[in-house]
Amino acid sequence: MIATGFTGGTLDRADALRHDTDGLAEAIADPAARLLVLESFEPVVGEGGALAWAPLSAAPSEAELVLLGLDAGAPRFAAIVPGTGAPPPFRSPSLFGLLDQLRAGEAATFAAARSLLDWHARHRFCANCGSATALFRAGWGRRCPTCSAEHFPRVDPVVIMLAEHDGRALVGRQPSWPKGRYSALAGFLEPGESIEEAVAREIAEEAGVRVDDVRYVASQPWPFPSQLMIACVARAAGDAITLDANELEDAMWVTRDEVRAALAGEGRFLAPPPYAIAHTLLRAWVGDGMA
Numbered sequence: 084m085i086a087t088g089f090t091g092g093t094l095d096r097a098d099a100l101r102h103d104t105d106g107l108a109e110a111i112a113d114p115a116a117r118l119l120v121l122e123s124f125e126p127v128v129g130e131g132g133a134l135a136w137a138p139l140s141a142a143p144s145e146a147e148l149v150l151l152g153l154d155a156g157a158p159r160f161a162a163i164v165p166g167t168g169a170p171p172p173f174r175s176p177s178l179f180g181l182l183d184q185l186r187a188g189e190a191a192t193f194a195a196a197r198s199l200l201d202w203h204a205r206h207r208f209c210a211n212c213g214s215a216t217a218l219f220r221a222g223w224g225r226r227c228p229t230c231s232a233e234h235f236p237r238v239d240p241v242v243i244m245l246a247e248h249d250g251r252a253l254v255g256r257q258p259s260w261p262k263g264r265y266s267a268l269a270g271f272l273e274p275g276e277s278i279e280e281a282v283a284r285e286i287a288e289e290a291g292v293r294v295d296d297v298r299y300v301a302s303q304p305w306p307f308p309s310q311l312m313i314a315c316v317a318r319a320a321g322d323a324i325t326l327d328a329n330e331l332e333d334a335m336w337v338t339r340d341e342v343r344a345a346l347a348g349e350g351r352f353l354a355p356p357p358y359a360i361a362h363t364l365l366r367a368w369v370g371d372g373m374a
Contacts, residue, residue, distance in 0.1 A: 084301075085300065085301040085363060085367060086187070086363075087301050087302065087303035087312075087314075087360045087363045088182075088187075088190060088303055088357070088358035088359060088360065088362075088363070089190050089191050089193075089194040089303055089304045089305065089306065089358065090187065090191055090303060090304065091187040091188045091190075091191055092188055092191030092192055092195065093154070093188040093191075093192075094151055094152030094153065094154055094159060094192055094195075095152050095153040095154075096151075096152045097150065097152050097153045097158075100150060100153075100221060101150065101220040101221040101223050102220065107150065107221050110150065110158040111139065111148060111158070111160075113157070113158050115156075115157040115158070116138075116139050116157065116158040116159070116160065117136035117137065117138065117139070117154075117157065117158070117159055117160070118136060118137045118138065118139050118141055118142050118148075118160050118161070118162055119134060119135075119136060119151065119159065119160065119161045119162075119192070119193075119196050120134070120135035120136060120137050120141075121161070121196070121197075121200075123170070124170035124197055124200065124201075125175065125177065125178050125181060126181055126185065126189075126193045128181050128184045128185055128189075131186070132184050132185050132186035132189060133186065133189055134185070134189045134192060134193060136159070139160060142160075142162040142164075143162070143164055145164070145165055146162040146163060146164045146165075147162070147163040147165075147218050147222070148160045148161075148162060148163075148222065149161045149162070149163060149196075149199055149200070149203070149218075149221065149222025149223075150221035150222055150223075151192060151195060151196055151199075159192075161196040161199065161200055161222075163200060163203050163204075163218070163222070167204070168204060169201050169204035169205050169308070170197065170200070170201050170204070170308070172307055172308050173307060174307060179356070182356070182358050183356065183357070183358065185358075190358065191304075193306070194304050194305075194306040195304075195306075197306040197307075197308075198236070198238075198304070198306040198308060198309035199222065199223075199236060201306075201308040201309060202236045202237070202308070202309060203218070203222070203225070205308075206225055206234055207225075209227035209229065209230060209232055209234070210232070210234065211227065211230050211232040212227060212229050212230040212232070214227050214228065214229035214230065215228075216228075216234060219233075223235065223236065224236075236309065237309070238304070238309055238310065238311045239271060239309060239310045239311070240271070240272045240278075240310070240311050240313060241269055241270065241271050241272070241305070241310045241311065241312050241313065242269065242270060242271075242272060242278060242281045242282045242285060242313050242315060243267045243268070243269035243312050243313065243314050243315070243360060243361060243364065244267055244268060244269070244282045244285070244286065244297075244314065244315040244316065244317055244364075245267050245268075245315075245316045245317070245364060245365070245368055246268070246286050246290070246292050246294050246316075246317050246318075246319040247316055247317065247318055247319060247368075248292075248318075248319035248320075248321065248322045248336065249322065250338065250339065251322070251336040251337060251338050252316075252336070252337055252339075252342065252365070252368055253268065253286070253290060253292060253319065253324075253334060253335075253336055254266060254267060254268075254334065254335060254336075254337055254352070254365075255268050255289065255290065255331040255332075255333060255334035255335075256331065256332050256333050256334075256352075257330075257331060257332060258332040261353060262353075263352055263353040264352065264353040264354075264355065265333075265335070265337075265345075265352040265353070265354075266354075266355045266359070266361040267314070267355075267361040267364050267365070268285060268286055268289050268290065268331075268334075269285070269312070269361075270284075270285035270288070270289070278297070278299070278313055278315065279297040279315075282294065282297045282315050282317050283295070283297065283317065286317065286319075288327055288330070289326075289327050289330045289331055289334070290324050290325065290326060290327070290331070290334045291323065291324060291325025291326070291327075292319050292320075292321070292322070292323070292324065293319065293320045293321070294317035294318060294319050294320070295317065295318055295320070296317060296318040297315050297316075297317045298315060298316050298317070299313070299314075299315055300314040300315055300316060300363075300364055300367055301314045301360065301363060301364070301367070302314065302360070303359075303360035303363070305360075312360045314360050314361075314363065314364045316364075316368065322336055324336075335352075337351065337352070339368070339369045342354075342365050342368065342369045343369050345365075346362070346365060346366060346369070
């Protein structure tokens with residue numbers, strides 16, 4: 084099993100408590116209960132890469148509590164504060180540094196909290212009738228009081244992949260990325276599409292490269308805002324690139340030695356950060372060849 088960023092969470096998600104009104108009230112009243120400290124939806128990172136927690140009394144009086152889970156039996160919550168709006172879908176410069184500091188399990192807890200809080204901020208009204216919805220299931224759902232429709236957090240699947248040809252891998256870059264950064268190609272799955280079909284379509288659309296023999300490598304939650312990255316490698320029929328300039332600024336084929344150099348912070352291009360699954364995918368590709 085390949086370990087990826089934002090995985091390895093240690094909290095017990097305590098699904099039974101989500102259905103237990105009395106049990107949830109006891110968890111909120113528990114003196115050991117703690118609230119995740121966030122500043123503008125970004126984590127406060129303490130010594131050793133740990134998240135910061137505060138007593139539940141630190142939450143604003145108008146806040147609603149979302150149960151994240153139990154840590155050795157002690158309840159852990161995040162707060163929905165009315166009027167704060169949704170977090171931006173992209174990472175701020177400050178968040179880049181914070182994510183590099185977080186321990187793996189702590190990053191997983193932050194990812195769950197950020198995605199959940201973002202979902203609540205964007206789903207305050209019923210998609211069925213337009214009425215304001217109310218939190219239920221300890222924050223893992225919203226219910227419409229008008230039409231009784233129930234809404235639950237959703238995850239958007241994204242394929243992220245390397246095309247491989249003659250011992251080289253295809254990487255590309257978007258113009259918004261830091262200068263010199265290249266990464267694996269990626270795109271959202273579309274309705275009625277398998278993972279394998281999405282991989283082939285996205286590589287063909289973005290780089291004009293036809294692939295087959297799609298192989299799954301690993302997956303990763305990505306909380307910006309709430310995606311599941313599905314990493315794959317595929318075999319390319321040829322190496323001619325026809326770039327879609329609406330999607331990519333550039334694309335190129337790189338050797339394993341070039342990827343190793345980039346992962347070491349040297350060479351031809353800047354690799355993705357370690358917490359991104361593209362970094363994991365590149366490291367796996369140079370490690371065993373993915374043959």
